[in-house]
Amino acid sequence: xxxxxxxxxxxxxxxxxxxxxxxxxxxxxxxxxxxxxxxxxxxxxxxxxxxxxxxxxxxxxxxxxxxxxxxxxxxxxxxxxxxxxxxxxxxxxxxxxxxxxxxxxxxxxxxxxxxxxxxxxxxxxxxxxxxxxxxxxxxxxxxxxxxxxxxxxxxxxxxxxxxxxxxxxxxxxxxxxxxxx
Numbered sequence: 001x002x003x004x005x006x007x008x009x010x011x012x013x014x015x016x017x018x019x020x021x022x023x024x025x026x027x028x029x030x031x032x033x034x035x036x037x038x039x040x041x042x043x044x045x046x047x048x049x050x051x052x053x054x055x056x057x058x059x060x061x062x063x064x065x066x067x068x069x070x071x072x073x074x075x076x077x078x079x080x081x082x083x084x085x086x087x088x089x090x091x092x093x094x095x096x097x098x099x100x101x102x103x104x105x106x107x108x109x110x111x112x113x114x115x116x117x118x119x120x121x122x123x124x125x126x127x128x129x130x131x132x133x134x135x136x137x138x139x140x141x142x143x144x145x146x147x148x149x150x151x152x153x154x155x156x157x158x159x160x161x162x163x164x165x166x167x168x169x170x171x172x173x174x175x176x177x178x179x180x181x
Contacts, residue, residue, distance in 0.1 A: 031062040040176050044168035053169055065177050069125045069133065072173035077118045079166040080138075083159050084111035087146070103150035110142040130178035137174060140167050 034051075037060075041050035054060055057071050091104035117138040124132045143163045150156060 031064075032060050032068050036068075036176070040172045041169065043172040043175075044165060046165055049162075049165045050169045050172075053165060054173075065180055066125075066128055068173060069130065069177045070122065072170045073118060073122045073125050073133075076166040076170040077115065077122065079163050080111055080114045080118055083143075083146075083163050084108065084115055086159055087111060100151060106149045107146035110146045114138045114142045125174075128181065130174065130181055133174045134171070134178055137171055138167065140164060143167065 032054075037051050037054050038047070041047045041054070044050040053075055054072070057075060059067060059071055063071060087104050087107035091101055091108055094101040094104060117136065121133055121136050121138075124130075124136060143160050147156060147160045
C-alpha cells in the first residue's frame with residue numbers, strides 16, 4: 001500500500017515545488033514597476049515625458065535594476081546621438097551666417113563629448129559600478145551651453161527639452177539604482 005502512495009506523494013511534491021518555483025520566478029521577474037518609474041520620474045521636470053521615454057523601451061517591462069540602468073543610459077545616448085546629428089546637419093547647411101555656423105559647431109562639439117561620456121557611463125553601468133555612473137554622468141550643462149550659443153527656435157527648444165528630460169531621467173535612474181544595489 002505504501003508503494004502506491006509514494007508515486008502520488010512524489011507527484012504532489014513535484015507539483016508543489018513546480019508551483020513554488022513558478023511563483024518565485026514570476027514574482028521576481030516582473031520588470032520595473034510603474035511605481036518605480038513614477039518614483040524615478042517624479043525627480044524630473046516632466047513626470048509624463050520621463051515615463052513615456054522609459055516606457056518607450058520594451059525591455060523595461062522585464063528589466064531588473066541592472067538592465068534598468070542600462071536602458072536609461074541607452075535612451076540618453078540615443079537622444080544625444082540624435083542631437084549630435086541634428087546640429088551637424090544644421091552646421092553643414094548654414095553657409096550665410098558665420099556666427100550661427102560657429103554656434104552649431106559648438107553644439108556639435110558639446111554633443112560629441114556627451115556621446116563619448118555616455119559611452120563610458122554605459123561601460124560603468126555594464127560593470128555595475130553605479131556610484132561611478134552617477135559621478136561620470138554628463139550633467140545638464142552641455143545641453144544648456146549649446147542652446148545658449150545659438151539663435152533660439154522652437155525646434156531647437158524641443159530637442160534641447162528632450163535632451164534635458166533624458167539627462168534628468170538618466171540621473172534619477174542612476175541614483176535610484178545606486179541606492180537599491
